[in-house]
Amino acid sequence: MTESALILYDVVDGRIATITLNRPQKANAQTPQFLEELDACWERAARDRAVRVIVVKANGKHFSAGHDIAATEDKAAGSDAEGDPFDWNERGLQSIYEWESVHYLGYTRKWRDVPKPSIAAVQGQCIAGGLMLCWPCDLIIAADNAKFSDPVVRMGIGSVEYHAHTWEVGPRKAKEWLFTAKTFSADEAERLGMVNRVVPLEDLVGETMALAGEIAQMHPFALAQAKRVVNQTMDIQGFYSALQAAFDIHQTGHGNALSVNDYPILIDLEQMKQSQENA
Numbered sequence: 001m002t003e004s005a006l007i008l009y010d011v012v013d014g015r016i017a018t019i020t021l022n023r024p025q026k027a028n029a030q031t032p033q034f035l036e037e038l039d040a041c042w043e044r045a046a047r048d049r050a051v052r053v054i055v056v057k058a059n060g061k062h063f064s065a066g067h068d069i070a071a072t073e074d075k076a077a078g079s080d081a082e083g084d085p086f087d088w089n090e091r092g093l094q095s096i097y098e099w100e101s102v103h104y105l106g107y108t109r110k111w112r113d114v115p116k117p118s119i120a121a122v123q124g125q126c127i128a129g130g131l132m133l134c135w136p137c138d139l140i141i142a143a144d145n146a147k148f149s150d151p152v153v154r155m156g157i158g159s160v161e162y163h164a165h166t167w168e169v170g171p172r173k174a175k176e177w178l179f180t181a182k183t184f185s186a187d188e189a190e191r192l193g194m195v196n197r198v199v200p201l202e203d204l205v206g207e208t209m210a211l212a213g214e215i216a217q218m219h220p221f222a223l224a225q226a227k228r229v230v231n232q233t234m235d236i237q238g239f240y241s242a243l244q245a246a247f248d249i250h251q252t253g254h255g256n257a258l259s260v261n262d263y264p265i266l267i268d269l270e271q272m273k274q275s276q277e278n279a
């Protein structure tokens with residue numbers, strides 16, 4: 001097993017790569033380094049010919065509380081601790097657009113297109129950017145305590161950078177979800193087709209690995225083709241183009257925030273940060 005601070009990578013039975021979010025003390029909130037390490041693990045699993053199935057799971061009580069608000073605030077204040085170019089005080093919206101193009105839309109879309117089946121195992125809270133770690137996976141297994149939400153309308157933005165909401169739950173539920181910043185339970189997410197199945201929390205990893213083992217018996221090229229035929233069908237329907245258009249709409253939310261003094265942020269960022277820290 002290779003262990004880094006934030007993401008763990010392992011290969012089980014020679015065929016199943018497990019990528020484990022490992023920042024439980026912060027509810028797996030995503031810093032730039034966290035995302036870069038996660039992407040490196042996806043790349044590694046994609047390159048390893050022996051790996052047939054990729055499992056994304058999370059240590060701790062929660063799958064992911066989204067983008068790390070404290071890290072984002074550091075960026076807003078002009079801090080450049082990780083050496084990335086995300087500096088909206090210097091370069092305004094251009095810096096946000098470029099950084100998020102790579103680290104949010106780019107990574108997420110790339111993971112979605114890795115030509116191997118992937119399964120996310122989700123427990124506890126999966127908030128906003130957390131959705132962007134499970135949605136790119138082909139299958140999602142939810143623990144019975146999983147909760148899914150994207151409350152960024154409260155922050156003055158339409159939805160997260162990877163707008164799969166409409167595709168995942170349909171337009172009416174997507175609007176209700178976003179307009180009210182509501183949370184979907186695991187059962188509701190299953191009923192809407194966003195997750196494949198709901199299992200007791202204690203069975204989450206076991207069931208996910210069993211499913212991965214079953215899929216890993218199949219021919220890898222046939223699996224890649226089966227994945228591609230579904231993804232390609234969605235892309236012909238406009239999924240790929242819609243993601244880019246929705247990303248640009250998302251950027252107008254950032255642009256508005258940059259241009260308005262006393263920008264109304266209804267969400268209690270301090271409370272959200274506390275919940276990330278206390279999770």
Ligand code: ZN
Pocket residue numbers: 100161250254
């Ligand atoms: Zn953004």
